Amino acid sequence: MVDVNLVLRSTRVITPEGTRPAAIAVSGGTIAALLPHDAEVPAGAVLEDVGDDVVLPGLVDSHVHVNDPGRTEWEGFWTATRAAAAGGITTIVDMPLNSLPPTTTVDNLRVKQEVARAKAHVDVGFWGGALPDNVKDLRALHDAGVYGFKCFLSPSGVEEFPELDQEQLAQSLAEIAGFGGLMIVHAEDPHHLAAAPQKSSEQYADFLASRPRDAENTAIQNLIDQARRLDARVHVLHLSSSEALPLIAAAKAEGLKVTVESCPHFLTLTAEEIPDGATEFKCCPPIREAVNQDALWQGLADGVIDCIVSDHSPSTADLKTPDFSSAWGGISSLQLGLPAIWTEARRRGFDLTDVVRWMSEGPARLAGLDRKGAIEAGRDADFAVIDPDATFTVDPAELQHRNRITAYAGKTLHGVVKSTWLHGRRINDGGTLAEPSGRLLERNN
Numbered sequence: 001m002v003d004v005n006l007v008l009r010s011t012r013v014i015t016p017e018g019t020r021p022a023a024i025a026v027s028g029g030t031i032a033a034l035l036p037h038d039a040e041v042p043a044g045a046v047l048e049d050v051g052d053d054v055v056l057p058g059l060v061d062s063h064v065h066v067n068d069p070g071r072t073e074w075e076g077f078w079t080a081t082r083a084a085a086a087g088g089i090t091t092i093v094d095m096p097l098n099s100l101p102p103t104t105t106v107d108n109l110r111v112k113q114e115v116a117r118a119k120a121h122v123d124v125g126f127w128g129g130a131l132p133d134n135v136k137d138l139r140a141l142h143d144a145g146v147y148g149f150k151c152f153l154s155p156s157g158v159e160e161f162p163e164l165d166q167e168q169l170a171q172s173l174a175e176i177a178g179f180g181g182l183m184i185v186h187a188e189d190p191h192h193l194a195a196a197p198q199k200s201s202e203q204y205a206d207f208l209a210s211r212p213r214d215a216e217n218t219a220i221q222n223l224i225d226q227a228r229r230l231d232a233r234v235h236v237l238h239l240s241s242s243e244a245l246p247l248i249a250a251a252k253a254e255g256l257k258v259t260v261e262s263c264p265h266f267l268t269l270t271a272e273e274i275p276d277g278a279t280e281f282k283c284c285p286p287i288r289e290a291v292n293q294d295a296l297w298q299g300l301a302d303g304v305i306d307c308i309v310s311d312h313s314p315s316t317a318d319l320k321t322p323d324f325s326s327a328w329g330g331i332s333s334l335q336l337g338l339p340a341i342w343t344e345a346r347r348r349g350f351d352l353t354d355v356v357r358w359m360s361e362g363p364a365r366l367a368g369l370d371r372k373g374a375i376e377a378g379r380d381a382d383f384a385v386i387d388p389d390a391t392f393t394v395d396p397a398e399l400q401h402r403n404r405i406t407a408y409a410g411k412t413l414h415g416v417v418k419s420t421w422l423h424g425r426r427i428n429d430g431g432t433l434a435e436p437s438g439r440l441l442e443r444n445n
């Protein structure tokens with residue numbers, strides 16, 4: 001074997017064929033081969049033996065709001081990618097909104113890439129945005145390397161990123177389907193939201209009533225109908241309403257190109273536990289009741305939900321006012337997604353191979369990142385090494401996020417990330433982070 005420079009050895013390596021003892025041979029940042037655990041280390045290679053710690057493929061988080069440039073006081077590429085590295089994530093795909101400019105033209109994409117270039121501690125790709133007036137820009141953005149296009153069907157929360165009505169959605173979807181692209185959708189129906197009771201309140205129940213399940217269910221049904229009519233590929237972002245699962249399952253059974261993600265907060269936090277005024281728990285769609293959460297886990301078990309991604313969407317503390325109706329909506333969790341999900345998954349009888357399917361393989365497949373998402377020869381040598389049985393208590397002061405506000409504060413979680421590896425380099429060694437070595441990723445290269 002030529003030019004192997006690293007061998008990472010563990011009694012528990014999660015491969016596409018299951019968990020087994022192995023020695024991963026790395027050459028030039030790429031996985032060269034999976035060798036037997038006791039294989040001789042090639043001359044010139046460094047051996048890193050992590051004992052019984054589990055080696056996972058580096059996690060892929062395809063739903064991160066980095067907000068840089070423009071709202072860098074909320075988050076930025078430096079802090080977000082450090083948080084990712086600390087949390088076992090080796091690839092993020094940045095959302096097109098909340099930064100200024102938004103990623104809605106090729107020029108804007110280049111601005112964002114320039115800002116990210118020197119700050120990226122992990123690999124970074126970009127989603128484009130679909131607005132009412134940029135249908136003409138979508139093809140060029142696709143060719144420039146975005147992984148797909150995000151749109152809203154209800155107000156996004158920032159004025160520079162307006163939502164699409166059904167006719168505009170059809171126009172954008174037809175354009176994107178024409179070049180084989182992907183539309184990713186914030187699916188809440190604006191008419192159902194407008195009809196729901198809206199009032200200023202510090203009580204979570206009032207906020208929950210303002211974002212009913214019907215709004216999600218209706219928007220998702222309409223989206224499925226459009227996908228069928230236009231033969232378009234669509235992805236439902238941050239599913240909260242479990243009532244939409246049968247709709248999505250039926251669409252998949254019909255052969256439509258529909259996928260769906262959910263998020264750690266919907267799967268590990270419940271409406272019942274949210275204290276008055278605790279707007280660090282506010283996001284849209286909202287965290288719902290425990291019974292809804294149980295059904296989402298069934299959706300994961302059934303394979304209806306394709307992936308789990310953070311929807312990390314922070315803001316400064318002053319925007320998290322106690323009034324749920326006016327506080328900024330977004331939950332900060334990039335660094336904590338893996339332990340949060342693993343803690344709940346193990347309690348419900350799932351194992352780490354399930355977590356890898358949902359948090360690495362699934363998001364990589366969604367975005368078409370075919371060098372990511374699995375430990376096998378030919379893929380990037382991106383790994384997370386964890387002690388799945390060790391626990392820690394979330395102390396916001398220890399997070400790498402720019403704003404250390406989190407709905408997980410004080411929770412005791414299973415799964416300590418011991419190290420993170422990117423292109424065969426250790427970028428996180430027990431919480432000590434290396435200088436940036438992340439790459440900017442573009443579709444198909």
Ligand SMILES: [Zn+2]
Pocket residue numbers: 063065095311313
């Ligand atoms: Zn989001």
